[in-house]
Structure formats: structure tokens, C-alpha cells
Amino acid sequence: MRSIEYAFRQGGASLWRSRGSSAFAVLAIALALIVLGALLIVSWNAEQLLARWSSAAEFSVYLRDEATSDQRAAIETAIDQSQLADGREYVSKAEALTRFRREFAELSELTSGFDENPFPASIEVRVRPGAEHDIAEALVKRLVAMPGVADARYDRDWLTRVASVLGTIRAAGLALALLMAIAAAVTVATVVRLGLRTRRDELEIMELVGAPLAFIRGPFVAEGFLQGGIGALLATAALWVGFLTAMAWWGSDLNSLLDGGSVQFLPIRLCFYLILGGMLVGSVGGLVAAREAA
Amino acid sequence: MIETHHLSKVYSRGLYALRDLTLTIEKAEFVFLTGPSGAGKSTLLRMLLLQERPSEGEVFVNGQNLATLNRREIQEYRRGIGFIFQDFKLIPSRTVLENISFVPEVLGVPAAQQRRRAFQVLKWVGLQHRMNAYPHDLSGGEQQRIAIARALVNDPVLVIADEPTGNLDPDLSLEIMNLLREINAGGTTVLVATHDRELIRLVGRRTITLDQGKIVEVA
Numbered sequence: 001m002r003s004i005e006y007a008f009r010q011g012g013a014s015l016w017r018s019r020g021s022s023a024f025a026v027l028a029i030a031l032a033l034i035v036l037g038a039l040l041i042v043s044w045n046a047e048q049l050l051a052r053w054s055s056a057a058e059f060s061v062y063l064r065d066e067a068t069s070d071q072r073a074a075i076e077t078a079i080d081q082s083q084l085a086d087g088r089e090y091v092s093k094a095e096a097l098t099r100f101r102r103e104f105a106e107l108s109e110l111t112s113g114f115d116e117n118p119f120p121a122s123i124e125v126r127v128r129p130g131a132e133h134d135i136a137e138a139l140v141k142r143l144v145a146m147p148g149v150a151d152a153r154y155d156r157d158w159l160t161r162v163a164s165v166l167g168t169i170r171a172a173g174l175a176l177a178l179l180m181a182i183a184a185a186v187t188v189a190t191v192v193r194l195g196l197r198t199r200r201d202e203l204e205i206m207e208l209v210g211a212p213l214a215f216i217r218g219p220f221v222a223e224g225f226l227q228g229g230i231g232a233l234l235a236t237a238a239l240w241v242g243f244l245t246a247m248a249w250w251g252s253d254l255n256s257l258l259d260g261g262s263v264q265f266l267p268i269r270l271c272f273y274l275i276l277g278g279m280l281v282g283s284v285g286g287l288v289a290a291r292e293a294a
Numbered sequence: 295m296i297e298t299h300h301l302s303k304v305y306s307r308g309l310y311a312l313r314d315l316t317l318t319i320e321k322a323e324f325v326f327l328t329g330p331s332g333a334g335k336s337t338l339l340r341m342l343l344l345q346e347r348p349s350e351g352e353v354f355v356n357g358q359n360l361a362t363l364n365r366r367e368i369q370e371y372r373r374g375i376g377f378i379f380q381d382f383k384l385i386p387s388r389t390v391l392e393n394i395s396f397v398p399e400v401l402g403v404p405a406a407q408q409r410r411r412a413f414q415v416l417k418w419v420g421l422q423h424r425m426n427a428y429p430h431d432l433s434g435g436e437q438q439r440i441a442i443a444r445a446l447v448n449d450p451v452l453v454i455a456d457e458p459t460g461n462l463d464p465d466l467s468l469e470i471m472n473l474l475r476e477i478n479a480g481g482t483t484v485l486v487a488t489h490d491r492e493l494i495r496l497v498g499r500r501t502i503t504l505d506q507g508k509i510v511e512v513a
């Protein structure tokens with residue numbers, strides 16, 4: 001406990017003494033975390049959107065024109081028994097035509113020339129949130145094979161593709177943030193090492209009087225920790241200000257991108273991890289430098 | 295207290311700093327180590343402080359073979375030794391009292407105890423009135439007395455001084471030697487490396503003379 005108190009007292013004093021050069025290390029950590037934080041904000045909101053789309057997933061079973069009411073009942077029973085459906089709705093051929101005319105008003109004139117209604121009746125099924133994708137697909141395959149079914153559509157591939165693109169962007173961003181974190185740790189190590197060299201006599205005395213390693217190295221690790229912590233807090237503040245500014249200028253556009261949702265800042269938990277990450281990067285830099293002390 | 299057996303230290307290109315050195319220093323003894331520059335005095339002291347390792351031979355202090363100590367044991371061993379250097383090695387950014395209390399502080403001694411003990415030794419060297427001064431405000435003699443106080447703050451069983459009067463005039467040198475004699479009178483073993491023959495004559499204690507890494511005289 002005493003060594004921790006000593007480490008932070010000395011580390012804080014050293015940080016203040018070398019505040020000019022420490023500012024570079026703090027800035028390096030802040031920049032790395034701003035990149036990471038911005039990436040997290042984008043991917044966090046994209047994930048929320050994906051989750052919303054996923055939970056709103058539905059599939060349609062198109063019926064043949066000659067499908068009997070018994071066949072329709074059998075299809076509906078199969079859907080209900082699967083326990084995958086959160087609800088279902090029968091859309092008759094007439095309703096399908098009405099919907100088309102309503103949703104594509106500019107094309108509605110085309111439909112007036114039809115001798116008979118070309119739209120098939122269908123059963124629209126809302127998939128229960130959290131339902132497994134594979135099980136839902138298996139059900140759709142089973143339904144397609146049933147008498148009276150013309151086709152069934154359960155197009156989740158685009159969701160998978162979006163998730164995959166998002167994953168790639170996130171991985172690239174994480175790699176970039178990791179590189180910047182390493183650069184930040186090196187900067188911290190360099191700055192701490194500069195301070196260490198001005199305290200050679202002090203360190204020699206500490207070694208000669210038999211001071212424990214925690215007392216010799218601790219202040220340098222604490223200095224890195226503090227640099228990292230300050231950098232991380234600055235990064236979080238900058239992200240928050242940036243977020244508020246972006247929302248003030250482009251809030252409605254951004255919200256509309258989210259399909260009715262609203263763009264969110266990072267949850268407290270992620271902010272906490274971001275700050276912890278900064279402290280960790282700083283501590284690693286401090287520890288690397290401290291190994292030169294004894 | 296201190297025994298060396300066939301101790302040698304060879305640097306690169308076959309240069310011997312110490313050569314086959316065998317000596318014994320008894321507990322509570324005051325011993326001078328003298329000889330010309332490059333005789334090996336500082337090398338021997340550095341080995342006693344475990345800042346250097348022997349190339350050959352062994353060093354025993356209080357029955358402990360220094361070559362066998364691990365990191366933790368080295369720390370423990372060093373806590374029993376006080377050291378004094380020619381250039382004082384005081385920390386310029388700390389006050390006199392802080393320079394002394396620094397030692398118990400980094401050994402984890404509670405703050406009140408650190409200051410109490412630091413003040414005791416500061417009083418003993420007669421500089422309690424300069425406790426809030428900084429090293430650059432002090433004369434060379436005062437700085438060395440602070441260094442002595444720092445060496446004593448941990449109640450060492452052995453005090454090692456490397457040219458402690460090298461930067462001081464003859465009167466101050468004798469004053470410093472008197473302090474070391476007083477420390478020795480309390481039962482602490484004192485080993486002083488110096489090339490000041492006149493000082494050795496005035497203090498009049500056992501003297502080991504080294505030349506080119508070998509003992510050439512014990513008087």
C-alpha cells in the first residue's frame with residue numbers, strides 16, 4: 001500500500017515536472033483512443049441497427065392460386081407449431097394488389113390493364129426475436145415443399161453481408177487503434193525514460209539502500225498510468241463534444257440513417273473500458289521505461 | 295565482518311582492477327583503504343555494495359557469500375550498509391531533511407517515523423538548523439555531513455566511504471573523519487577509501503594499501 005502511495009505521489013510529481021514532454025504522450029494516447037472511440041460509436045450504432053433489423057425479420061410464404069383452404073390451414077399449422085413465429089398475417093390476392101397500388105402509387109396505372117390479379121396470396125410471418133437463423137431457414141425450406149406453396153422468401157443474406165462488412169471495418173479499425181496504442185505506449189516510454197535519466201542519482205541511491213523494486217519502478221509505471229488516464233479522459237471528452245457537435249449539425253440525417261432509431265453515444269460501460277485501456281497503454285509504456293531503472 | 299578470498303576483477307582486454315586479494319576486516323573495526331588512483335580501492339567498495347561482481351574469488355560479509363545472494367537478499371543486505379561518496383550524491387530537488395528521510399521512505403517506513411529518525415541523525419551531525427535548506431545552499435562540508443547522516447539513518451552495521459573528503463579542505467576533512475570515528479565508536483564497522491596520507495596519519499587506524507589491484511602493505 002505504501003509503495004503504491006509512494007509511486008503515485010512521485011509519479012504525479014514527475015508528470016508535473018515534465019509536463020511539456022508529457023503532453024506529447026498524453027496527446028498520443030488521446031489520439032489513439034479518439035480513433036478507437038469513434039470507431040466504437042459507429043460500430044455500436046450499426047450493431048444496434050442490425051439488431052433491430054434482425055429482430056424485425058420476417059418471411060413470406062406465397063401461395064399458389066389453386067391452393068385450397070385445407071392446404072392453407074396445414075401451412076399455418078406448420079408455422080404455429082414451429083414456435084418461431086411471433087405472429088402471422090394472411091394477405092389475400094386482393095390485399096396484395098391494394099398494397100402494391102398504395103406503396104407504388106406511380107406504378108398503379110400499370111395494374112389497371114391486368115385481366116386478372118397477378119399478385120399471389122401470401123402468409124407473412126414475423127420471426128420471434130432471438131430465433132436462430134438456421135432453424136428459421138429450415139422451416140422455410142420445409143414450407144416450400146408443402147402442397148399449395150408457390151415460394152417462400154427469407155432473405156437474410158443481406159443482413160449477414162452487412163454484418164460481415166461491419167466486422168471487417170471493425171477489425172481494420174481495431175488494427176489501426178492497436179498500432180496507434182503501440183505508438184502511444186512507445187511515446188510514453190520515451191517521455192518517462194527522459195525523466196528517469198534526470199533522476200539517475202536518486203535511483204542509484206534507492207538501489208544502494210536496498211529499496212524494493214516496487215519503490216524503484218513504481219513511480220515510472222504510475223507516471224505512465226496517469227498519462228494514459230489523462231489521455232483517455234481527454235479522448236472521452238473530445239468524443240463527447242464531437243458527438244454533440246455532429247448531432248447538432250447532422251442529427252436528423254444521422255437518425256434517418258438508423259431507420260427510425262436515434263444515434264447513441266457510447267454506453268458508460270464502453271467509456272469505462274476506453275479509459276481503462278488508456279491507463280493500461282500508459283502503464284505498459286511506463287513499465288517498459290521503468291525496466292531501465294533497476 | 296568482511297573477508298575476501300583470492301578476489302580478482304578483470305575488465306576487458308585483460309586489465310586487472312583487483313588481483314588475488316585476500317583480506318579480513320573485523321567487526322567494529324575502522325579501516326583505511328589507500329593507494330594511488332587505479333589501485334582498485336573503488337572496485338573493492340563497489341563489490342562490497344554489489345554494484346560489481348568478482349571475476350574470481352569470493353567476498354563474505356557477516357558470513358554471507360555475496361555471490362550467492364538473489365535480488366531480494368541483495369536488497370536486504372544493502373539495507374545494513376551505509377555509503378558515502380566523494381560527490382555526496384544528494385538529491386538537489388529535496389530539502390536536507392527530505393534527502394535523509396528519503397532512505398526510510400523508500401524502505402516503506404511510516405512517514406512520522408521517517409521524519410523522527412531523519413531529524414535524530416541530522417541533529418547528530420549538527421545540522422538540524424539547515425533541515426529546510428536545499429543541497430545547493432550548503433557548503434561542501436555541510437553536504438558531506440548530510441550524506442553521512444543519510445548513511446546512518448538506517449542504523450547500518452557497515453559504513454563504506456569512497457573518498458569522503460576528496461572535495462573538502464583539510465579542516466573539514468578532519469571534521470568528517472571525526473564523525474566517522476564517532477560512528478565507529480558506536481560499534482559500526484567503517485571502511486574508508488582515501489588517498490589522503492596525511493588524514494590517515496592524523497586518524498591513525500589500520501590501513502590497507504593497494505597498488506595495481508594487489509595489497510602492498512598493511513599497517
